[in-house]
Amino acid sequence: MAGVRTPAxxxxxxxxxLAAAGDRPAFGELVRRHGxxxxxxxxxxxxxxxxxxxxxxxxxxxxxxxVSEFRGEGTFSAWVRKIAARLYVRRWRKxxxxxxxxxxxxxxxxxxxxxxxxxxxxxxxxxxxxxxRMCVSLCYGAGVSHAEAAEALNAPxxxxxxxxxxxxxKLRLRLAPPEGAHGEPAGREGHA
Amino acid sequence: xxxxxxxxxxxxxxxxxPVMHDAEAFxxxxxxxxxxxxxxxxxGIGVAGLVAGLVGVSQLLGSxxxxxxxxxxxxxxxxxxxxxNGLVRTGENISALPFGGEALWLAAAxxxxxxxxxxxxxxxxFQ
Numbered sequence: 001m002a003g004v005r006t007p008a009x010x011x012x013x014x015x016x017x018l019a020a021a022g023d024r025p026a027f028g029e030l031v032r033r034h035g036x037x038x039x040x041x042x043x044x045x046x047x048x049x050x051x052x053x054x055x056x057x058x059x060x061x062x063x064x065x066x067v068s069e070f071r072g073e074g075t076f077s078a079w080v081r082k083i084a085a086r087l088y089v090r091r092w093r094k095x096x097x098x099x100x101x102x103x104x105x106x107x108x109x110x111x112x113x114x115x116x117x118x119x120x121x122x123x124x125x126x127x128x129x130x131x132x133r134m135c136v137s138l139c140y141g142a143g144v145s146h147a148e149a150a151e152a153l154n155a156p157x158x159x160x161x162x163x164x165x166x167x168x169x170k171l172r173l174r175l176a177p178p179e180g181a182h183g184e185p186a187g188r189e190g191h192a
Numbered sequence: 193x194x195x196x197x198x199x200x201x202x203x204x205x206x207x208x209x210p211v212m213h214d215a216e217a218f219x220x221x222x223x224x225x226x227x228x229x230x231x232x233x234x235x236g237i238g239v240a241g242l243v244a245g246l247v248g249v250s251q252l253l254g255s256x257x258x259x260x261x262x263x264x265x266x267x268x269x270x271x272x273x274x275x276x277n278g279l280v281r282t283g284e285n286i287s288a289l290p291f292g293g294e295a296l297w298l299a300a301a302x303x304x305x306x307x308x309x310x311x312x313x314x315x316x317x318f319q
Contacts, residue, residue, distance in 0.1 A: 024226050024227065027223075027226065031218070031222045031223070032215065032216065032219040034209070035212070035215055035218045035222070036209040036211065036212040037209035040209055041206070043210075044206075056218070057218075057221060057222050057225060060222045061225060061226065077209070121205040121206070122210070140202050140203060140206045141206040168199075168202070171202065172198055175198075175202075175205075
């Protein structure tokens with residue numbers, strides 16, 4: 001006897017199709033599955049936890065309105081993360097929190113990796129300047145291309161690329177395995 | 193390809209959702225906002241329908257439509273009455289003919305009988 005299929009037993013694409021037909025519990029299951037990923041990304045982008053949660057909620061509400069557009073070509077998580085990232089960027093630009101084209105000031109964390117500790121991604125992201133953090137998160141966390149990030153941030157493509165490159169160099173240094181932490185950054189010979 | 197390895201690793205790290213202990217509470221909050229939005233939308237649609245209905249009725253009352261419809265009905269009633277009167281007058285005129293109304297009714301009855309006879313003959317012929 002075939003049992004009743006609960007939302008928890010359905011695939012994301014099936015849940016999205018149900019949500020597109022107005023099934024709110026199905027969408028609730030999607031929120032349950034991917035809420036942490038969206039909130040985590042926003043925090044990595046530099047949002048305070050409460051702001052990240054507010055924007056994540058708005059992103060899910062916006063996703064519910066547009067869920068019929070989700071065709072399952074990518075993952076649902078990536079799709080919502082992109083929506084959330086764009087919402088955060090819009091807010092960030094509106095509030096003019098800082099100028100993405102401004103020269104980055106080296107923060108207090110410095111560039112060198114701690115030899116003893118292996119810092120996780122969240123900690124490593126904190127060592128990046130706000131602009132680097134934003135650009136790296138957009139391109140690696142939200143799956144946005146450099147060109148799309150430049151458009152979203154209203155910044156030149158070259159500026160976004162250089163923020164991403166500098167951010168990656170810092171992350172590489174921070175995320176280097178302990179045995180490589182004493183020497184050069186793993187697998188890369190510095191950068192301009 | 194250390195560069196590629198690192199980027200793949202970064203992709204993987206970004207795709208690993210952090211563990212959040214209030215994930216369930218967050219989901220409930222979103223569901224609550226969805227429900228609230230849905231209810232508000234329903235109320236909004238209802239209010240919009242009511243307002244549109246009221247505006248429609250007020251426009252209808254404010255326009256000359258009802259007045260015009262009343263006038264048209266009155267004209268039609270007058271036309272109907274005059275048609276009936278015309279028919280009655282025609283009947284009276286027929287009755288006033290020199291050979292009288294009886295002759296007319298007799299002619300009609302004979303016509304009907306002739307038609308019945310013709311039909312009976314036709315049926316007998318084609319059987």
